[in-house]
Amino acid sequence: MSGWGRERAARDARIEAGRAHAAGKIVTAANVVALLEAILQPDDRVCLEGDNQKQADCLARGLSQCDPARVHDLHMVQSGIVLPEHLDIFEQGIARRLDYSYSGPQGARIARMLYGGHIELGAVHTYLELFARYFVDLTPNVALIAGVSADRDGNLYTGPNTEDTPTVVEATAFKNGVVVAQVNEIVDRVPRVDIPGDRIDFVVEADRPFYVEPLFTRDPAAMTETQILMAMMAIKGIYAEYGIRRLNHGIGFGTAAIELLLPTYAERLGLKGQIATHWALNPHPTLIPAIESGWVKQVHCFGSEVGMDRYIRERSDIFFTGADGSLRSNRAFCQTAGLYACDLFIGSTLQIDLAGHSSTVTQNRVAGFGGAPNMGSDPHGRRHPSDTWMKAGREAQVTGDPALMRGRKLVVQIVETFGEGLVPAFVERLDALELAHKIGLELAPVMVYADDVTHIVTEEGIANLLLCRTADEREQAIRGVAGYTEIGRGRDRAMVERLRQRGIVRRPEDLGIEPLDADRSLLAARSIKDLVHWSGGLYEPPAKFRNW
């Protein structure tokens, strides 16, 4: 039996080494580098917390200042590669290997570094998939996380931006790892305990509050009539037809437009209470008018959104909140909710091919997936029926014993035929495949695979891929909504007309929608200021969204 217990002993030794730079559990910002050099060891798996929203930025700066002679060859296992320091450490030799999920702003630099051999890539995951591996083969030895406040026992308040933290801490603390939390302030008593103190080894009082990106704020003022038209089609042609109540929205303007049309256009269609009642969604400011109009029953959130905290606090009837009154978000549970409890995922993408595969990867950027592939997939393990899900299943099923009928998740791509810079959204072949070849990825970075996507919405119409019976029909259905792109112009017009007669391709007029009605006056809010008004002054938009 000797030989057992080494991992626990090694953990105790790290903590002992770290204690030299701490007072109890408390570490000053000035001592961060010394602490990290004391507790980290070469080849450690390290989770430096950061996703598409909050960042443990003080600890990121500290890590990037460590001496590469002492701290090197780390294996980073984390949701986001977002801050410059997240990549600096690879150039410095502090880190060597990377497993991650999301990279917005650093997508181009990651691609260059992968191509240059500066990063040994494990894989690009979805959030939930990476969390899963934290418990199996990518368990962190050290977690560097962020919270709002902590007491001297380490009890941690993560507040509205709880996000990934409980998951990261659980995987690390219960497998003999070391957990370091940066907090904005040390307090005598935290407003609520998001993480019990016996899972936190060190608390760093950061030099400034942790950074949060307002990623889910879409300014209604920037919404176009094309986006409004697409939103009308989605509401009438998909939400109403399938009776979609439980859903998740991506972050584009198309879905934000849907949110703003619920209390206006959808209300006139008599859909209140029939659609869009239960959400797995961040607190989108554009959902405020629907909430205030009584459309929304419940919202569970991955994270929070800058400026929404006071509003959420006063809307605990809708949001999940804690004993302190503020939001409790949880990315792992919300991703699980998006996977198994929602009937619809609708999001945007940059490229769609002729089979329906889509990707947000372009020739020079590895953006990462975030949550889209998880929520934009049909979970075969689902066993509860809903009318929405069964209707989609009936449309998809062509043969077989009807007693074995099952449902399908609705996975919708909503895109303008020409995206930003007039780049066509429809392509013969995804750039992702070329990029994968160039930088040596074993698996091409496809966001949603063709066999999961059920509908494509563009300004030209809706393609229902569930009803397609052959690859040829599928291709023509896609071409049939691809507008004036080269893909769209390459359509077989007669076949597209036949698909239209079968309801596989539907134009605005087929849905009883007059494109000229797609007017900005339909938006429940036409500006950020309108959203503030709707909220009764509770929504406090960040400065960059204010022009008053």
Add this chain to the structure above:
Amino acid sequence: MSGWGRERAARDARIEAGRAHAAGKIVTAANVVALLEAILQPDDRVCLEGDNQKQADCLARGLSQCDPARVHDLHMVQSGIVLPEHLDIFEQGIARRLDYSYSGPQGARIARMLYGGHIELGAVHTYLELFARYFVDLTPNVALIAGVSADRDGNLYTGPNTEDTPTVVEATAFKNGVVVAQVNEIVDRVPRVDIPGDRIDFVVEADRPFYVEPLFTRDPAAMTETQILMAMMAIKGIYAEYGIRRLNHGIGFGTAAIELLLPTYAERLGLKGQIATHWALNPHPTLIPAIESGWVKQVHCFGSEVGMDRYIRERSDIFFTGADGSLRSNRAFCQTAGLYACDLFIGSTLQIDLAGHSSTVTQNRVAGFGGAPNMGSDPHGRRHPSDTWMKAGREAQVTGDPALMRGRKLVVQIVETFGEGLVPAFVERLDALELAHKIGLELAPVMVYADDVTHIVTEEGIANLLLCRTADEREQAIRGVAGYTEIGRGRDRAMVERLRQRGIVRRPEDLGIEPLDADRSLLAARSIKDLVHWSGGLYEPPAKFRNW
């Protein structure tokens, strides 16, 4: 803005009403009925904690003793229907509607009650799927949970059997619900904080410790040579061929036999370190010899197992343990790990049809699914490659752009051709379909669908369904391993031989396995007592497994 905040106010009123029967948060066992009658309201969604392992049995008894005039028409949303009280409350009118996941011992009674109209069924879920709905449309108003101990502030120690508790509490406490915990004892200070006290409203000191079922203990003495032969085939023909490192096992004797052959048969094949290193698994006693022989790197657990606590405590190098030294299990994370981080699920079933659909439902029992459909499904949202997963993907993919190649999860059914009572495991049509028709289920209770299962192992051989290119090939591959069942005797012998030449059907001799070698002497442990010896006396089997 008036009108908002009602949910929080209603919660506060319930707690106020409950306080009349409590001293602070503490409630005596004698006051449970009064407490429940005070806090529950008609039509409440209630989670009465209980899964396939631990049970909040004191609270279940209390609920069943409530006055149906005061507490009625509850909507039960819970993992397990296991105790008689779980169904008594439906007969009494205390509960009306049911959403659940698992029902071992009560499967026959549920079927009768559904048929008699005594239960309004929502759906039969997998665990993870029901957890997902806790955050969307099945959020509990009241959660009745079980822990080992609590302090007077409500800080809860759930210990080795943490299981579903953190998930249930998170969904309830953060959505203005009321949480009542039964504990074995009230203490001054809990050994570790599994749930912070600010999420727990009432603590009931139970009249006896909560019940735990030793569901994952398989006595090696009961293992047959047929099971050993199947285990040898699985190891050599699947584990070795695909290099499976990350995996989950079901609870049958077939998979327990695999565990016991790792340090013997698999070791002789030179597979140590090559297979079965990282697990999402309960602490199966039959895994002890493999752990002690250095085969296992890490195990994350759904729950604990009776008698394994001391052993786990001394093996924190392998298991997830807390600051107090004992196991930290977590069903939600382990199910997520099984879904997204494992390359293989292998389990048993009662019936397999000619397409490969399987079910544990028989004509008179609705057993529920537990976790099998979740782990026994190919997650389309997975984006990280492994050699195992990519090899399976290559075998399955027949057409299409090779640049779009992706992997497949291995989902294996291991069954004897004739099960208990010599009932054939292979059937023309699943009994589940008949039962669904009889009791009016919208969705037939299929455990694993044909499009997810990749291999079937019987004593006659292995059928590799990934390599089948037509429905006909698939049917003959299944018939080809179905032995002397009617399905097996109905095979096209010439075609099965052709499938054998293509490696789709493999006999023991094709794998270089001599059936006569399948001897009990291959088992690393041949009795429960042997397991105790392997554990150095740390494993303490429950009385029913002791014969010394």
